[in-house]
Amino acid sequence: MKAKNFNLVGFALALSALTACGGGEGSGATTAASAPSAQPAPVVTPVSTASTLVTAVSPSTYAVGSEEAAAFDKLNAERNACGFGLLAQNANLDVAAKGHANWNVLNGYFGHFQIAGTPGFTGVTPQERFAKAGYTVGQGSTVGDESTSVIYSGNKVGFGKVGMVRLLNAPYHLAGLMSGFREVGFSVLSSDDIAGSALRQVTLQANLAYKDVDQPQLIDGSSVATYPCEGSTGINRQLADETPNPVPGRDLSRLPLGSSVYIAVRDGNKLTITNASLTNLATGVPVTVRPVLNSDSDPNKVNGQSYFAGHQAFITADAPMAANTRYQVVINGTNNGAAFNRTFIFTTGTGG
Template sequence: MKPKNEWLTVLVAGVTLTACGGAWGDGGDTLTPAASTIVTRVPAATYAANSSEALVYETLNAERLQCGFGLLAQNARLDQAAIAHLNYLAQNNAVGHFQEPGKAKFTGVYLDDRVAASGYDRKQVGETVSTVPPTENAEYAVRFILSAPYHALVALHGLRDIGLALGPSTVGTQTLEMVFGLAKDSVHQDAGKVLTYPCEGSAGVFAARGAEVPTPFPAEADAIWGQPILVKGASDLRVAAASITGPGGPVVIKALYGDGQATDPNAWCTAGAACVIPAALRANTTYTATVSGTNAGAGFTSTFRFRTGAK
């Protein structure tokens, strides 16, 4: 199945391009808890010190590690694919996941093609493309992705490698291109337990945002939401209840998408992933979240505090 919209975050498995929705594995999630395969040490990245790419890499890995999703290793071939696609977007004043044959800097129509052209021998790859104002820094660009439920599902997926590029593309904007990979002989990162993002101690998450394409609220024009709580578990994950409380009391939950709950209109939050999407939150405020349900045949409850940033 091809993505319906070229802004759609892409997760590719096998030899064909598929919009895999909220799927977290390539057959890796099971109904029983697995031994952890989370990566906690990777070789030092070679991005230039204090560069935007270094800040993107460090910010994303810090968020992933804190919440138990594991570290991503820089991969030169995925860097090559990311840089090539960013160059294509800049050359053609475009934004999106696809390229058109015959246009300048063309390296492949689909992500799968472009990763193959870079020489990465993959089992699975994924991509996020995010356009942000030129006045914002690299940390903002990462947090912008993590506050969009569908993009965040890819950025927090259990792949092991990453390549990235950040630079100007369309007039007056900058684009962060991130390519994620799992090499052919590797296994997914799997904690063997329920994980959430944000998690205990997360800070600086977005208080409010909108404008993800596709939108998690297609019936609502110009929808705005607060930092989503993404829940990862085994393939039988069921979130029965979720709440967020702040200084003013309970926060309205705009949507709880997942198996056994409301159906995600874009079919991303399913099959081992659930998305708790609140109304807009207050900036610079601490919230307490509680998520409960069943996972791998057993009950779970997760209670944690997180803090919004200035945005």
């Protein structure tokens, strides 16, 4: 079944000891965001099982050396390396992203929903903002909204890449960033860019979408993709906060999680993980991992509906990983009932 309304797959990620929140109506700098209003990922019924991944896109038009270029290049490099397909820059999505980043910074908010009548208002929902920016929405596209902010700093230098790396180790964000979208727009703005900002803040805003006429990117029906994957480097070693919280009730600022591994099969297939392990190759010591996170076990379901689809799953280390260290991942499971095994090595960085 085609998804006819927008799929809000991302929520704001707090960075280290700094404050960021989001998901529901935008919240002020000193308050938590309201409970997120989410829609589950649309289930795609494939006609063919052949891959429809995009393997080439035009170079972006972001300014050389800009934070937007860094975020775009980082996301596409990771998607391409791990078999999720490339995203094309879309100027309308850039406009929508810049408008919402501007609104967040101007008002000192961190959410995905704007408030009518406030300075810089461009639309309450992502769907409204995409439409205002000229991107086809409603019955013609599926859209996603991802953002991350850091406060008490107006310095955005390096935040395009750093912010993206942090989003890529947050399960509820990672699922969206590695999903079947075809187009993306970015904006990275700080309070130094915007006169009259409510507080010192930097925001990375990513808007993703695909038009229904094009259909989403789909991996081959027999394939199993992961992120990180073989050879991935610089993976954040810990997760200090995310909304929704992957472990409700756990204060991630005091008890962070470690790195997460995303596993996906073709959208429309059923993924089952039967066993998964992480091992520190420097010491040979197994890493304690949490129970598999998927559409069945998702603790943040809204009215019984998961943020994840049946083709997605995560394994997550229960504590921060060692920095600059190689880890081996072993995953066993089934893809639509067919058994598979994946073994690969990734390397952590120092971030998180």
